[in-house]
Amino acid sequence: MKHLKTILGAASLAILSVTPVVAAERVLTIASWAPPTHVVNAKMWPLMIERLEEISGGTLTAKVKLNLAPPPAMSDLVLDGAADITFIFHGYNSGRFVTSELVELPGTSGSAEATSAAYWRAWDKHLRFAGEQDEFKTLAMFMHGPAHFHLTEVPSGLESIKGMKLRAPGGVGSAVIERLGAIGIQVPATKVYETLSSGAADGVIMNIDSRTGFKLDEVAPVFFEVEGGVFRGSFTALMNRETWDSLAPDVQNRLDAEFFGEPMSRAFGRLWDESDAATISATQKAGKPMIKLSDADMVTFTSVAKEVEAEVVKKVSAKGIDAQAVLDSFRADSLAIQAEIEK
Missing domain, CATH: 3.40.190.170 (Bacterial extracellular solute-binding protein, family 7)
Structure with a gap:
């Protein structure tokens, strides 16, 4: 718990209910730092929660809590077990996630959906062996648009x-x-x-x-x-390793086969594309x-x-x-x- 005192000392504990909590055997905590209406909280987490419930047969769900820690401290929050899941922007932790800079470079073509799917493949085949996220269960690697x-x-x-x-x-x-x-x-x-x-x-x-x-x-x-x-922003969704290990093996296998990894990465990227398109339209109209x-x-x-x-x-x-x-x-x-x- 070495990081918790500094993290929670400045935290505000505003809770965002992004989806009704079903009667599940277990409710995981998702720590998030974007505003309530941001696409991450309005669309991405609800999608993940829906898939958790579907794949687990209703035995597993999650709730989102906002502002449990400043954005740069979110990974430590999950590492210490104060939350089960979070998302981070790698650039907030200078020197800690060096390999993420490779995909952020200008010169890559494609939507956020395409780059997010490609990112997962690059991470799964190559970048993960740098060991930068070994302390976590990595759920997705995704990117926003340009x-x-x-x-x-x-x-x-x-x-x-x-x-x-x-x-x-x-x-x-x-x-x-x-x-x-x-x-x-x-x-x-x-x-x-x-x-x-x-x-x-x-x-x-x-x-x-x-x-x-x-x-x-x-x-x-x-x-x-x-x-x-x-640049293109590099993000990851992370789960506490002990939380992951405590899930039933059949649920783990189905989550990995049906959602975590490239499907989740791609879905999150696609939602960001949709948000970008809506914002471009709004900016033009304004x-x-x-x-x-x-x-x-x-x-x-x-x-x-x-x-x-x-x-x-x-x-x-x-x-x-x-x-x-x-x-x-x-x-x-x-x-x-x-x-x-x-x-």
């Missing part, structure tokens, strides 16, 4: 980014904007609204559904799009400024992205993984899966 700039003022181009104070999440996103000359401010997504409304930052880099999920439309009205994204990076600026951005890619490949290779081969395979899988989706 992250873009959301700014308080209309930029004249990529050059405008130089000197800006931009909230960045850590990981690849932070590395890219720093090479573009921006001043990175690392705060979790739950603090973005406050950071922008106070004038402490000039903008953020986040995926587009954050405009509604975290109310960016109110404090960063300008959407500055980079083709393919500044008449918010939507600007695309010029072709000339895209050349500059791509050059910077390649520099970051070389650094990440070197870093991940040091974990004993053929990082370039995994990156190439991940990108190829994403393209192939996207082609299947579009058939």
Whole structure:
């Protein structure tokens, strides 16, 4: 319980009921940190709870509790057994989940559904052997869609980014904007609204559904799009290892065969795609400024992205993984899966 005192000391114990709890033999606790209306809480967890109930024959369910710990501490919350399940953004824990940076790199094509499915395959075949999540039962590896700039003022181009104070999440996103000359401010997504409304930052880099999920439309009205994204966010859903081991073997086998892994990863990515699409439509209808990076600026951005890619490949290779081969395979899988989706 070494992490619990610091985690729970600052915690607020707001509880979100995302689905009615059925009469089950066991109710698992899901710790979540996004706002109640965010797609993770409004759609993803309810889907997982539904599948838990279906697959277990009604003997197993779960409930969601919000704000049991700050976002960077969620993995330790589950590790210590204060919650059974959570999701984390890898970038909040600098240096702890190094291999996740490989899939965050700009230059990957495909929807969140496609990249999430490809991510699971890359993790299951290669990245998991780095041992970064061995203390947990990994339920899914998933991604949001491309992250873009959301700014308080209309930029004249990529050059405008130089000197800006931009909230960045850590990981690849932070590395890219720093090479573009921006001043990175690392705060979790739950603090973005406050950071922008106070004038402490000039903008953020986040995926587009954050405009509604975290109310960016109110404090960063300008959407500055980079083709393919500044980065792709890497997430995982984790279960406490003792919780997993305590489940009946037949339930474990069915969960692994029918939902956990690629199906869950893909489903979560698809829900994020749907949320992104709805947000794009809402942003257009609201008449918010939507600007695309010029072709000339895209050349500059791509050059910077390649520099970051070389650094990440070197870093991940040091974990004993053929990082370039995994990156190439991940990108190829994403393209192939996207082609299947579009058939």
